[in-house]
Amino acid sequence: MSTDLLLALDYGGTKLSAALTGIGERAWRALKRVSSPPQHDAQYDQTTMRALAHKLLGTDKPRAIGVSFGGPVDAARGRVILSHHIPGWEETLLRDQLQQEFGVPVSVDNDANVAALGEYEFGVGCVGAIHESPLLYVTVSTGVGGGLVIGGKIYNGADAMAGEIGHTICDPRGALCICGRRGCVEALACGPAIAREARARLTAEPGGGAKLRALIGGNLDALTAELVARSANDGDELARAVLDAAARALGFGIGTAITLLNPQLVVVGGGVSKAGQRYWSKMCAAARANTLPQIRVDIVPAALGDDAPLWGAIALAEGVSA
Numbered sequence: 001m002s003t004d005l006l007l008a009l010d011y012g013g014t015k016l017s018a019a020l021t022g023i024g025e026r027a028w029r030a031l032k033r034v035s036s037p038p039q040h041d042a043q044y045d046q047t048t049m050r051a052l053a054h055k056l057l058g059t060d061k062p063r064a065i066g067v068s069f070g071g072p073v074d075a076a077r078g079r080v081i082l083s084h085h086i087p088g089w090e091e092t093l094l095r096d097q098l099q100q101e102f103g104v105p106v107s108v109d110n111d112a113n114v115a116a117l118g119e120y121e122f123g124v125g126c127v128g129a130i131h132e133s134p135l136l137y138v139t140v141s142t143g144v145g146g147g148l149v150i151g152g153k154i155y156n157g158a159d160a161m162a163g164e165i166g167h168t169i170c171d172p173r174g175a176l177c178i179c180g181r182r183g184c185v186e187a188l189a190c191g192p193a194i195a196r197e198a199r200a201r202l203t204a205e206p207g208g209g210a211k212l213r214a215l216i217g218g219n220l221d222a223l224t225a226e227l228v229a230r231s232a233n234d235g236d237e238l239a240r241a242v243l244d245a246a247a248r249a250l251g252f253g254i255g256t257a258i259t260l261l262n263p264q265l266v267v268v269g270g271g272v273s274k275a276g277q278r279y280w281s282k283m284c285a286a287a288r289a290n291t292l293p294q295i296r297v298d299i300v301p302a303a304l305g306d307d308a309p310l311w312g313a314i315a316l317a318e319g320v321s322a
Ligand SMILES: [Zn+2]
Pocket: 166, 167, 168, 177, 178, 179, 180, 181, 184, 186, 187
């Protein structure tokens, strides 16, 4: 039996991860990830994660457990509100269930919030012994998520909805968003939005986008944000126009948030954030153009990648370990 162990659990939409480290350590003692089958449900997630955790722990008991969940969470009560992708998670008392099963303190929060805390405690927000705060974390992939760390803690807001930069509006007449409104940052800047916009432009401009067309073999259904980025970096003008517009939309949203919050550091991660130097420059320029000039802020790439929610979960676990 060991008492200095901390367990991190990350319930993602397409994969489940569990990792183990010791208090004060900066490397994993063990980490396991499993991809979820299509059309799985909450029951599958719960059973699989429990098995992963027990496999990692063996006969050991952790001091505490931190949990990152891919969906809205009432962090104060450790209650999952729902998952937008996986049925059956509605109103799940995840903290209480895990506390009962493992007999140790548990802390649960939303994945973007937890990733923000991970970057703050263990990633690019931590320089030597100094932590940069307030920190705004933004992730751009299939959606656009965000998290805020203020005074060393996740800022959840009154309804546990703080940090939702993806649903700040930058064009009220823009594309329809999954939230039902128009022109949200997510609707203009996420990976699927980039692919959708490229598809529309290729359809509307039969003579444009020669390099992008060649890359997808003429199959518009094969379009992804990654291929648009590759083509843009290869000089394709149509792909550049699409990617630049997405970078501007994200930068606009980040600039709005910077002006509201005056953070010390903005950390940008997620697959789309790696779309290349041109994308990054356009995004940063748009952010600065939408920020009051008196505000000095660094916008930097995320350091922890896929591990950010797990490290944030470790920080949550440290927070509740006695
Ligand atoms: Zn929205």
